[in-house]
Amino acid sequence: MNLLRAERIKLFSTRGQWLCLTLALVAPWGLTALFLGLAGPEIATTPANTQVTSGNGRTVLLVLATIAAASEFNWGTMRLTFQAVPNRVPALLAKATVVGAVGLAVGLLVGVGNWGIAKLVQPDANLALHTAADWRNVFGQALVFMLTAVLGVGVGLLLRSVALSLSVVLVWSLLIEGLIMFIPGVGKHIYQWMPFYAASQFAGADLTGPALSLPHNPLSPWGYLGYFAAICVALFVAGVVLTRQRDA
Amino acid sequence: MIEASALTKSYGDTVAVKELTFTAQTGRVTGFLGPNGAGKSTTMRLVLGLDTPDSGHALIDGKPFRQLDDPLRTVGAMLDAGWRHPGRSARQHLRWLAATNGIPDKRVDEVLALVGLAGVATKRAGQFSMGMLQRLGIAAALLGDPRVLLFDEPVNGLDPEGVAWVRQLLHALAAEGRTVFVSSHLLPEMAQTAQDLVVIGRGQLIYQGTMADFVARTSEHGVRVRTPHADELRTALTENKARFKEADGAFLVSEMDSDRIGELAFAAGATLHELSPITGSLEQAYLDLTREAVEFGITEAVR
Numbered sequence: 001m002n003l004l005r006a007e008r009i010k011l012f013s014t015r016g017q018w019l020c021l022t023l024a025l026v027a028p029w030g031l032t033a034l035f036l037g038l039a040g041p042e043i044a045t046t047p048a049n050t051q052v053t054s055g056n057g058r059t060v061l062l063v064l065a066t067i068a069a070a071s072e073f074n075w076g077t078m079r080l081t082f083q084a085v086p087n088r089v090p091a092l093l094a095k096a097t098v099v100g101a102v103g104l105a106v107g108l109l110v111g112v113g114n115w116g117i118a119k120l121v122q123p124d125a126n127l128a129l130h131t132a133a134d135w136r137n138v139f140g141q142a143l144v145f146m147l148t149a150v151l152g153v154g155v156g157l158l159l160r161s162v163a164l165s166l167s168v169v170l171v172w173s174l175l176i177e178g179l180i181m182f183i184p185g186v187g188k189h190i191y192q193w194m195p196f197y198a199a200s201q202f203a204g205a206d207l208t209g210p211a212l213s214l215p216h217n218p219l220s221p222w223g224y225l226g227y228f229a230a231i232c233v234a235l236f237v238a239g240v241v242l243t244r245q246r247d248a
Numbered sequence: 249m250i251e252a253s254a255l256t257k258s259y260g261d262t263v264a265v266k267e268l269t270f271t272a273q274t275g276r277v278t279g280f281l282g283p284n285g286a287g288k289s290t291t292m293r294l295v296l297g298l299d300t301p302d303s304g305h306a307l308i309d310g311k312p313f314r315q316l317d318d319p320l321r322t323v324g325a326m327l328d329a330g331w332r333h334p335g336r337s338a339r340q341h342l343r344w345l346a347a348t349n350g351i352p353d354k355r356v357d358e359v360l361a362l363v364g365l366a367g368v369a370t371k372r373a374g375q376f377s378m379g380m381l382q383r384l385g386i387a388a389a390l391l392g393d394p395r396v397l398l399f400d401e402p403v404n405g406l407d408p409e410g411v412a413w414v415r416q417l418l419h420a421l422a423a424e425g426r427t428v429f430v431s432s433h434l435l436p437e438m439a440q441t442a443q444d445l446v447v448i449g450r451g452q453l454i455y456q457g458t459m460a461d462f463v464a465r466t467s468e469h470g471v472r473v474r475t476p477h478a479d480e481l482r483t484a485l486t487e488n489k490a491r492f493k494e495a496d497g498a499f500l501v502s503e504m505d506s507d508r509i510g511e512l513a514f515a516a517g518a519t520l521h522e523l524s525p526i527t528g529s530l531e532q533a534y535l536d537l538t539r540e541a542v543e544f545g546i547t548e549a550v551r
Contacts, residue, residue, distance in 0.1 A: 006347035013340035014333055076331030079298055080388070083325060084348040086297045086314040091348070247299040 003085065003094035010077075011068055011098055020064035024106050025113065028057035032114045037121040043207070045125035047134040050118035052205040054141050055196070057110040058148050062169050065099045065149040069156025069239070070165040079248045092157065092240045099149045107145025111138045111203070136221060140203030143225065148199065151232040157239025181212065188214050195231045198224040249274045249427055250396060254304035255294050264290040265451040267304070272429040272446070274395075277422045279442030279459070280431035283538055287451040288431045292327055292398055308396055320349040320392035326385035327400045334374025338365055338384050341373055346391050359387040364413075378405025386417070397421060399430040403437060415441045439463075439530035449538050459530065466528030466536055470502035471509055474522035484516035498522065
């Protein structure tokens with residue numbers, strides 16, 4: 001409990017992280033209002049399509065989580081943490097728990113918020129949550145964001161530098177995943193195994209899939225969640241193992 | 249008490265610390281001296297379990313650091329005053345650190361007042377001067393009311409009042425029965441602060457013992473004598489087999505006390521303008537002792 005409290009104080013005592021937190025909510029909400037407010041009849045207003053902008057919030061949360069871990073190496077506070085917690089692992093678990101819980105909360109607010117905003121700007125659309133898939137697309141954001149937070153902490157621990165780890169997660173999530181598709185032949189198949197593609201198959205809109213004429217998904221939505229979770233947890237565990245062994 | 253036993257640590261090809269054994273006693277301020285790059289900071293990191301030694305070990309009151317429960321309550325340390333997030337206030341910085349070891353917020357306010365930062369507790373640490381950061385680092389070290397304290401260069405960037413304050417603080421902490429282990433490159437300051445010394449060069453122990461014994465080893469001992477009758481005094485000193493040097497129009501006589509020199513001068517008819525015993529300084533003793541290590545380093549580099 002002491003360690004959770006310490007990590008909570010760390011996370012909420014810098015202005016940069018409050019900015020990230022605000023942006024992680026306001027960016028998807030604002031973009032949803034614009035997107036669905038201005039969309040023509042070619043965009044079907046379904047519960048799934050209310051989540052088109054959730055990925056923006058997810059990216060900002062990824063930034064928050066990565067900074068939460070990597071900045072501790074930049075500023076030397078990780079060494080102070082290890083002076084206070086020489087075993088290191090409990091402190092790192094506490095960090096992932098706190099950042100993950102923030103991710104869960106932000107994901108819930110983004111998922112439900114986007115859906116609520118969609119109802120406001122398109123009051124006539126049928127946005128009731130009828131099917132399990134509808135529920136998954138809206139509330140599932142909480143799980144996706146939580147896992148994304150754990151992934152960010154893992155990358156921060158592995159790379160130990162804010163500049164480096166932010167470049168890696170942003171270039172990966174915003175560029176590389178999309179560009180993989182353009183590898184002739186196998187590109188589209190590899191794309192379907194990319195981590196953030198996987199996350200979006202569990203909860204998110206699918207506006208681009210048909211346009212890109214992707215093959216049929218190899219996994220079910222819940223299968224994709226398990227796959228994404230495995231990647232996030234593996235990166236975090238690798239970060240913990242390495243941090244435990246390395247000189248601080 | 250801090251006991252280091254045959255600590256050895258290399259980073260790549262560089263041997264930072266080699267077979268280093270020393271003790272810092274309870275109730276004493278132990279100064280930790282050595283040229284830049286001698287391995288002082290590495291040693292402190294090894295004692296605190298931040299880095300793992302290749303061989304050897306360090307014990308805090310008989311236990312390895314990594315086996316301490318709530319270590320802040322046993323060991324307080326400031327290795328680098330820059331270890332803080334610039335966007336976090338002094339109070340929040342200490343709050344999270346205190347929380348890790350279940351130390352109440354009340355103690356945070358106490359140490360802030362103790363180091364004189366109560367007035368800027370809510371100011372972001374990024375706006376702190378070097379001296380304020382040193383005070384914040386010292387506050388962090390004192391959080392858990394620890395029995396053992398390690399400070400790496402605690403007076404860097406402090407004004408004269410701050411330096412005097414740190415000196416008094418370290419003395420008070422040792423007088424309360426705590427172990428205080430402090431490195432500094434400011435030798436005159438160290439001479440006034442430390443009772444015991446650990447001196448290292450090139451990662452190896454050069455001296456361990458009391459400050460008084462260390463200073464007694466200096467080459468610059470003796471009596472300084474000035475006289476307008478240099479020839480008479482020189483003859484008298486030579487006849488009595490005194491060892492002396494002449495420099496700047498004065499004699500520096502060693503291994504003979506000032507009483508005897510005065511009598512010799514009187515008998516020789518030499519008027520004395522000055523007859524002053526010179527006691528060694530920590531600086532001279534340190535330079536004498538580390539010169540060897542430094543010269544060894546140079547010849548090795550040339551070869």
